[in-house]
Amino acid sequence: MNTSALIVMLGSIAFFTFYCVYFFYLVLKAPMRAEPDSYEENDETPR
Amino acid sequence: MSKSLSNDNQVWGSRVGLVLAMAGNAVGLGNFLRFPVQAVQNGGGAFMIPYLVCFLLMGVPLLWIEWSMGRFGGRLGHHSTPFILDSIVKRSFWKYFGVFGIFTNISVAAYYCYIESWTMAYVYHSVVGTFSSMSQVDVAQFFVNYIDIGKSTTGIPYEAIVFFVVCVILNSYILSRGLSGVEKVAKIGMPLLIIFGLLLAIKGWTLGTSGANAEHPDASAIDGLNFLWTPQYDSLTNPKVWLAAAGQIFFTLSLGMGSIQCYASYLKSKDDIALNAVSAGFVNGFVEVVLGGAIVIPIAAGYLGLDWVKENASFGMAFQTMPYLFNNWGVALAAIAGVMWFGLLFFAGITSSLAMGTPWMGFMRDEFNWSSSKGAWSFGLIVLILGLPTVLFYNYGVFDEYDYWAGTVSLVIFAMVEVLIFVLVFGVDRGFNEINEGGDIKVPIIFKYIIKYVTPVSITAVFLGALITPEGNDWAGSLQGLFAGKGWALDNSSIIKQATLAGLRAKIAAATDASVLDNLEKKLLYVTGARILLISTFLGIAGLVYLAYTRRVKEGRI
Numbered sequence: 174m175n176t177s178a179l180i181v182m183l184g185s186i187a188f189f190t191f192y193c194v195y196f197f198y199l200v201l202k203a204p205m206r207a208e209p210d211s212y213e214e215n216d217e218t219p220r
Numbered sequence: 221m222s223k224s225l226s227n228d229n230q231v232w233g234s235r236v237g238l239v240l241a242m243a244g245n246a247v248g249l250g251n252f253l254r255f256p257v258q259a260v261q262n263g264g265g266a267f268m269i270p271y272l273v274c275f276l277l278m279g280v281p282l283l284w285i286e287w288s289m290g291r292f293g294g295r296l297g298h299h300s301t302p303f304i305l306d307s308i309v310k311r312s313f314w315k316y317f318g319v320f321g322i323f324t325n326i327s328v329a330a331y332y333c334y335i336e337s338w339t340m341a342y343v344y345h346s347v348v349g350t351f352s353s354m355s356q357v358d359v360a361q362f363f364v365n366y367i368d369i370g371k372s373t374t375g376i377p378y379e380a381i382v383f384f385v386v387c388v389i390l391n392s393y394i395l396s397r398g399l400s401g402v403e404k405v406a407k408i409g410m411p412l413l414i415i416f417g418l419l420l421a422i423k424g425w426t427l428g429t430s431g432a433n434a435e436h437p438d439a440s441a442i443d444g445l446n447f448l449w450t451p452q453y454d455s456l457t458n459p460k461v462w463l464a465a466a467g468q469i470f471f472t473l474s475l476g477m478g479s480i481q482c483y484a485s486y487l488k489s490k491d492d493i494a495l496n497a498v499s500a501g502f503v504n505g506f507v508e509v510v511l512g513g514a515i516v517i518p519i520a521a522g523y524l525g526l527d528w529v530k531e532n533a534s535f536g537m538a539f540q541t542m543p544y545l546f547n548n549w550g551v552a553l554a555a556i557a558g559v560m561w562f563g564l565l566f567f568a569g570i571t572s573s574l575a576m577g578t579p580w581m582g583f584m585r586d587e588f589n590w591s592s593s594k595g596a597w598s599f600g601l602i603v604l605i606l607g608l609p610t611v612l613f614y615n616y617g618v619f620d621e622y623d624y625w626a627g628t629v630s631l632v633i634f635a636m637v638e639v640l641i642f643v644l645v646f647g648v649d650r651g652f653n654e655i656n657e658g659g660d661i662k663v664p665i666i667f668k669y670i671i672k673y674v675t676p677v678s679i680t681a682v683f684l685g686a687l688i689t690p691e692g693n694d695w696a697g698s699l700q701g702l703f704a705g706k707g708w709a710l711d712n713s714s715i716i717k718q719a720t721l722a723g724l725r726a727k728i729a730a731a732t733d734a735s736v737l738d739n740l741e742k743k744l745l746y747v748t749g750a751r752i753l754l755i756s757t758f759l760g761i762a763g764l765v766y767l768a769y770t771r772r773v774k775e776g777r778i
Contacts, residue, residue, distance in 0.1 A: 174446055174449070177265065182447045182448075185510075196498055197499055197503065199499070200235060200236065204229060209488070210491055211232060211491040
């Protein structure tokens with residue numbers, strides 16, 4: 174590949190991969206809210 | 221208690237499920253088929269500059285706006301855009317404008333399920349080895365035969381219709397399971413899509429010149445990658461490139477449809493939307509730029525050469541070329557690659573089409589107390605009725621007509637107006653607080669000003685650019701001509717010219733061959749019929765909104 178194409182491709186891939194992984198990691202690490210929240214996963218009793 | 225959409229206790233199972241469902245809603249066939257074609261037509265690697273700018277200044281802010289409007293409406297018990305808008309703007313007209321948020325989903329689902337059914341059929345044909353002994357011409361012809369419903373490629377009569385009906389039934393069944401059904405598909409489909417995409421992308425990156433053969437001795441995947449990524453910086457001064465980038469960002473994120481508002485309407489105020497929205501947006505960006513940019517163009521260039529790609533770069537490459545290219549990998553690997561590629565497209569499609577069903581179901585639940593099962597199967601029936609003309613008269617432009625008016629123009633109009641409502645009526649200060657409420661990240665204050673000024677201007681520019689596209693898409697030349705007093709000649713692709721069917725009428729006027737003329741006149745007839753169907757659908761939903769409004773008045777809910 175020519176240098177300019179390689180730089181643009183790797184730069185774009187790095188940008189989207191980094192932020193995709195970073196924000197998804199933040200979603201996974203975020204503490205759950207106290208009940209009642211919007212999600213069923215931490216319900217003490219099934220809705 | 222049931223988790224159906226007809227139940228007030230409707231909830232998402234988990235936050236990851238919601239983010240994947242939202243990302244699945246955005247990730248569609250366009251990520252793999254439209255993005256690379258747009259990039260090569262608009263400056264190659266330089267396209268990424270306007271693409272990134274539009275992603276950050278228009279895409280992400282619009283995601284926040286739609287998520288926050290959805291959560292705001294959901295708090296008041298509204299799960300579709302007619303009454304979400306009604307709760308923001310206290311004037312009776314705006315709930316009818318919200319009809320776009322149901323109409324667009326139903327109309328797009330009608331033809332989108334048809335493309336989805338192609339991917340199902342191609343998975344089947346990859347498994348049974350239909351393509352294993354075919355030449356490139358045969359594979360291309362196979363697609364033509366498939367969409368010609370009079371011909372059968374499997375022995376099943378009217379197989380295109382059969383696969384379409386199966387696809388609609390599958391969508392309806394999953395939707396009838398409520399949000400949990402949608403979430404399960406996203407949790408299975410999205411990881412599979414990313415795994416399949418990565419495996420094919422690695423092939424695209426590493427193919428090099430090993431695909432060259434006697435017929436195409438100069439074939440090279442590296443040429444394909446260079447073609448896609450080499451920046452042509454002079455293209456950055458062309459407004460056409462910026463409009464193309466804005467359009468791509470807009471469509472790839474499923475903005476202006478009403479499905480994001482519907483999904484977000486099931487969230488409570490204390491739960492995050494700021495991080496969820498940006499996370500879903502970046503998952504979509506990853507799939508589009510990293511995976512979408514590494515599969516079709518490099519692999520096609522790797523086996524057929526760059527000249528062939530330049531001549532044939534289009535949406536149809538996925539179906540008319542890829543099975544033949546996979547044949548180069550041997551019988552077993554070709555079958556596996558076919559299943560991966562068309563399976564990937566299928567998951568991209570179904571996670572989007574499921575999202576299209578939820579606004580209708582939410583509306584009918586809220587206003588007419590319909591169960592989730594009733595809402596889902598009625599959605600399927602409408603999609604079937606509205607979609608069959610796209611199957612039967614595909615070659616007469618019905619499919620393209622739906623795609624243009626429902627899948628393109630309606631989205632831009634709705635998004636433009638909802639942004640203006642958010643900024644001018646809801647208020648930027650209030651809106652920015654709504655976006656940040658319960659947030660796991662704090663949205664940088666600069667986005668408040670971007671939402672206030674940049675996003676409305678850029679989306680209005682996209683709309684005006686489409687409305688008055690100059691002849692030949694030559695913006696620089698047309699602006700010079702305008703200032704020189706030569707007027708503004710519209711291109712046949714502009715909304716104004718499309719509305720009057722100027723291009724088709726010009727072809728009819730120029731036709732001399734009787735059979736060509738007959739074909740064009742039939743096309744005019746079917747396209748007009750398609751417009752009548754779309755308008756009837758819009759008016760039908762508007763009628764239901766009126767009925768719902770009168771019920772609310774009668775019951776003292778307004």
